[in-house]
Amino acid sequence: ALRAAGYDTAITGKWHLGSKPEWGPRQFGFDHSYGSLAGGVGPLDHRYKKGPFTETWHRDDKLIEEQGHVTDLITQEAVRWIESRTEKPFFLYLTYTAPHIPMDEPKAWLDRYPDIGVPTKRQFAACVSHMDDGIGQVVRALERAGKRENTLIVFTSDNGATPNVRNDDTQYPGSYPPGPAGGSNEPLRGQKAQLYEGGIRVPALVNWPGKLKPSRFAAPIHVVDWMPTLCALAGSQASSDLKWDGQDVWPTLTGAVKPTPRQLYWAGPGFKTAAARDGDWKLIIHRGETEKAELFDLASDPCEKTDLAAQHPERVAALKKLLAELSARDNDMKETEA
Numbered sequence: 001a002l003r004a005a006g007y008d009t010a011i012t013g014k015w016h017l018g019s020k021p022e023w024g025p026r027q028f029g030f031d032h033s034y035g036s037l038a039g040g041v042g043p044l045d046h047r048y049k050k051g052p053f054t055e056t057w058h059r060d061d062k063l064i065e066e067q068g069h070v071t072d073l074i075t076q077e078a079v080r081w082i083e084s085r086t087e088k089p090f091f092l093y094l095t096y097t098a099p100h101i102p103m104d105e106p107k108a109w110l111d112r113y114p115d116i117g118v119p120t121k122r123q124f125a126a127c128v129s130h131m132d133d134g135i136g137q138v139v140r141a142l143e144r145a146g147k148r149e150n151t152l153i154v155f156t157s158d159n160g161a162t163p164n165v166r167n168d169d170t171q172y173p174g175s176y177p178p179g180p181a182g183g184s185n186e187p188l189r190g191q192k193a194q195l196y197e198g199g200i201r202v203p204a205l206v207n208w209p210g211k212l213k214p215s216r217f218a219a220p221i222h223v224v225d226w227m228p229t230l231c232a233l234a235g236s237q238a239s240s241d242l243k244w245d246g247q248d249v250w251p252t253l254t255g256a257v258k259p260t261p262r263q264l265y266w267a268g269p270g271f272k273t274a275a276a277r278d279g280d281w282k283l284i285i286h287r288g289e290t291e292k293a294e295l296f297d298l299a300s301d302p303c304e305k306t307d308l309a310a311q312h313p314e315r316v317a318a319l320k321k322l323l324a325e326l327s328a329r330d331n332d333m334k335e336t337e338a
Contacts (some may be wrong), residue, residue, distance in 0.1 A: 001227075002091045003029050005236035012077040013095030014039060019053035021061045030093075034059045034077045036070075040100035043070045069106065071098050071127075075134035079141040089234070094138065098131040099124055099161075101181060106130075124182025149209050152233065154226065157202040159192045160185045189304045195268050195275040195284050196304050206253060217252075219259030220277070225249045245330065265326035274332075276323035283319035293320070 003009045010032040011025045016039045018024055025033035038048035038056040046057040046066065055063055066073060078094050109126035116122040135155070142148040161183025190196025204221065206212060224246030230236075232248045251257040261279035268274055275284045280299035286292040293316050295309040309316050 001029070001231050001236045002234055003031065005231075005234045006089060007234060008032075008085065008088050008090040009093075010081050010090070011035070011093040011095060012081065013074045013093075014041075014097050014100070015095070019048070019056055021058055021063065024058065024061070026061055032060060032081060035074055035095070036097060040097045040102065041070060042102055043097075043104040044068075046070060046073075069130075071096060071130045071134055075137050078134075078138050082138065082141045082145055082147070085145065085147070091230070091234075094135075096131045096134065099127040099183065101162075103127045103182075118180075118182070120180060121182040152206070152208040152211070152230075154204070154206050156204040156223070158223070160188070160190065160194075160199045160202060162192045187303050193269050195266050195273050197298070197302060200266060200275075212254065215255075217259075219252065220262065220264060221249055222246055222264055263322060263326065265323065265330065267327070267330075267332045274323055274327065276319050276326060278319060278322055281315060281319065283316060283323060285320070285323065295319070 009030045011030050011034070013035040015025055015033065015035065015037050017028075019038040021037065024037050035058070036046070036048065036056050037058055038053045041048050041056060047054045048056045057064055057066065068076075074094070074096055078092060081092065082090075103120075103123040103126075105123055105126035109130045110122060112129060113122050113125045116125055139148065139153070142151050162181045185191060185198030188196070188198035188201060190198035192199055206217075222245075224244070225248070226246070228244045228246050228248045229250050233250060247262075252259050264277040266275040272287050273285060274287075275282060277283075277298075280297055282296045282298055282304075284294045284296075286294070293309050294304075294307045295312055295316050296304045296306070297308060298304075
């Protein structure tokens with residue numbers, strides 16, 4: 001959509017939507033792609049976990065071998081690409097593997113946290129700082145190119161941390177210390193792959209000098225909102241048969257329009273869970289031999305400590321109906337075509 005609107009487009013980092021070059025970003029609208037076609041990779045060998053897609057590091061349509069730490073390589077490619085731009089507008093999708101496992105941070109970054117005694121937590125802190133430094137380098141590249149004032153930056157994440165999961169050293173041998181993963185979603189409940197707030201509520205920062213005033217935006221924004229928002233800003237016209245899953249949130253981000261309550265839907269991994277939110281009320285369904293429903297009032301209980309399903313059966317029924325409608329609209333089902 002953005003390339004059709006006249007933008008140069010690139011991704012540097014993690015793709016994870018097709019683990020071979022023929023399924024890579026260049027087949028889906030990106031002029032340039034670089035990094036991991038699969039998911040998180042070994043920071044130094046750039047290999048995905050054991051299996052058919054372990055060799056995944058690429059530039060454009062070819063698998064390549066390189067030396068260097070994955071965070072540095074992703075940063076350097078982004079900086080080079082920015083420096084090669086002309087006056088043509090561009091879209092850069094910068095997707096660090098950090099702080100995804102496996103982690104193997106250089107001593108210089110680990111030495112910043114001598115007081116963190118748990119090895120995995122020290123790795124996590126160093127990994128985030130390493131990524132933060134890389135983002136700073138990219139911003140400075142925009143400044144040197146004279147493009148910072150006309151560049152919208154969106155920083156966010158795909159899911160919460162996995163603090164209760166033990167690192168699997170069999171998939172990435174020797175890549176990180178064994179033990180509990182170092183991230184934290186506190187005080188929120190839950191983690192990655194769960195539909196509690198700790199799994200789905202992530203940080204987000206939106207910055208555009210002269211366009212957005214410093215403020216805090218408390219209304220919910222869903223990842224599916226970025227597509228219609230960016231396309232609207234770019235003047236991209238979507239095909240007539242395309243139905244957005246999200247909405248253009250730019251008017252609410254700027255304060256031109258007040259946020260209104262909205263209905264949101266999530267499908268959990270393996271069709272085992274699903275959730276629907278209507279305003280501040282959130283329903284989570286756990287599927288199994290018997291179905292379990294949990295109901296939370298996020299306005300008074302954002303950490304989801306108190307299940308109110310038994311006290312409000314009528315609201316559970318209404319949210320179940322909403323969940324079924326949204327699931328059908330999104331064509332979400334247990335079995336899909338291969």
